[in-house]
Amino acid sequence: MTLLSFALSLVGFGILAPVLGCLLAGIDRKVTARMQGRVGPPLLQPYYDVRKLLAKEDVSVNSYQGFYVGISLVLAILSGVFFFAGGNFLLVIFVLTLSSLFFIIAAFSTRSPYAEIGAEREIMQVMSYEPMVILITVTFYLVLGSFDTFAVLEQSEPLLLSLPLVFFGLLFILTIKLRKSPFDLSYSHHAHQELVKGISTEMSGRTLAKVEIMHWYENILFLGWVALFLVWGSWWAIPAVIGGVILVYFLEILIDNNFARVKWQAMLASSWAVALVCTVLNIALLVWIP
Amino acid sequence: MSSTIKSPWLIHYDASSCNGCDIEVLACLTPMYDVERFGIINTGNPKHADVLLVTGSVNERNINVVQQIYGQMLEPKVVIACGICACTGGIFKECYNTLGGIDKAIPVDVYAPGCAVRPEAIIDAVVTGLGVLEQKRAALAAGSLVEQTLPDCVTAADKFVDGQTIRDEALAKTQAQA
Numbered sequence A: 001m002t003l004l005s006f007a008l009s010l011v012g013f014g015i016l017a018p019v020l021g022c023l024l025a026g027i028d029r030k031v032t033a034r035m036q037g038r039v040g041p042p043l044l045q046p047y048y049d050v051r052k053l054l055a056k057e058d059v060s061v062n063s064y065q066g067f068y069v070g071i072s073l074v075l076a077i078l079s080g081v082f083f084f085a086g087g088n089f090l091l092v093i094f095v096l097t098l099s100s101l102f103f104i105i106a107a108f109s110t111r112s113p114y115a116e117i118g119a120e121r122e123i124m125q126v127m128s129y130e131p132m133v134i135l136i137t138v139t140f141y142l143v144l145g146s147f148d149t150f151a152v153l154e155q156s157e158p159l160l161l162s163l164p165l166v167f168f169g170l171l172f173i174l175t176i177k178l179r180k181s182p183f184d185l186s187y188s189h190h191a192h193q194e195l196v197k198g199i200s201t202e203m204s205g206r207t208l209a210k211v212e213i214m215h216w217y218e219n220i221l222f223l224g225w226v227a228l229f230l231v232w233g234s235w236w237a238i239p240a241v242i243g244g245v246i247l248v249y250f251l252e253i254l255i256d257n258n259f260a261r262v263k264w265q266a267m268l269a270s271s272w273a274v275a276l277v278c279t280v281l282n283i284a285l286l287v288w289i290p
Numbered sequence B: 001m002s003s004t005i006k007s008p009w010l011i012h013y014d015a016s017s018c019n020g021c022d023i024e025v026l027a028c029l030t031p032m033y034d035v036e037r038f039g040i041i042n043t044g045n046p047k048h049a050d051v052l053l054v055t056g057s058v059n060e061r062n063i064n065v066v067q068q069i070y071g072q073m074l075e076p077k078v079v080i081a082c083g084i085c086a087c088t089g090g091i092f093k094e095c096y097n098t099l100g101g102i103d104k105a106i107p108v109d110v111y112a113p114g115c116a117v118r119p120e121a122i123i124d125a126v127v128t129g130l131g132v133l134e135q136k137r138a139a140l141a142a143g144s145l146v147e148q149t150l151p152d153c154v155t156a157a158d159k160f161v162d163g164q165t166i167r168d169e170a171l172a173k174t175q176a177q178a
């Protein structure tokens, strides 16, 4: 990662990601509504929501919750900037984990029982997806011999061909990361119900707007992770990545609409099992079938 | 048109309704009426909500809850009384244990009558409420929003002021005769 690529990524990701993320959220709600036989909200609904939240009265349970969420947002953006600047994938993951930790701390800081339950569940979610995320970086290094995300661009074939099972593992935890059913234990979008409103129970007005914007950034970053598996050093990679990413997101919406929420035990057990089995098998494949 | 009225999030509270109106409120969210077309989302959280839908005629038990929910909502906010019970007390008006109408507990902006209130009436009321919401948002932005105070009626006994007067009159009469 050079200073130039960092600067380009900072501007590009910083400006484009919320726009794309907002549109993505709007399309998500529209497609979901269609799947449920409804018309659905306007495409720009997520934007209206955030504008409204910014116009609300500025009241908060305590003075530091908004600050923690702000830090969380900044770290999420930074993580994406590192990723799209071709930075170290490990760094991307650590910064993003730090971001989720600050989000959890923000919920805990309110001492509200509902927010605390949401925060506990968020911790369970972090515990569920983190092993797989680490194993992705391990296998990534095994194949490419580098942690730099731009290393995939020097490949002659997409990572998907050498790491198909790991890609499946990524899709599995992506459902947790994108906060989709059946793994939307701590916080969910649309009008899904949970214990009050999970981790965001005590967040209102501007703080909630920050949370929404953070999700826009994060969703684009996660689709970037998907793209990492689909891209290779050719111009043909561009349509392949766009098509693949759209397909993956559509699949997530489909899963979201067809599954009921599971208990945290099931989430933890299944995601750990998938992480372990997929990576071990895939490493075995790499070793024995060169 | 500001974003405030394009994304009114609802919270729904049942203040001792017979559940008839609650079912109608939820019917609004079904594919048949699909209020998400207007950006309306049913949240379970007063801190996220802009519009409070209350059904039922409030009693001693839940007046505190209604006031609590109202208090936790952030300005700009709008209250809609759904169903004739919530508007005036309806068929429970004369009951000894109800307060008779949501406006006895919190300030109400829009009344949606009906027993049970029809989903069309609820949607109409919410759309009317959006006008109020927009006014409040403008007032908040201008710094001139006055917080509405809770009504004075705090006990069901207040409702019996009439009954009380009648009894007092009767008492006075008998005393005068004696």
Ligand code: SF4
Pocket (backbone or CB within 6 Å): B017, B018, B019, B020, B021, B055, B056, B082, B083, B084, B085, B086, B090, B091, B114, B115, B116, B117
């Ligand atoms: S208005 Fe009618 S349907 Fe609604 S709560 Fe009262 S009695 Fe029930």
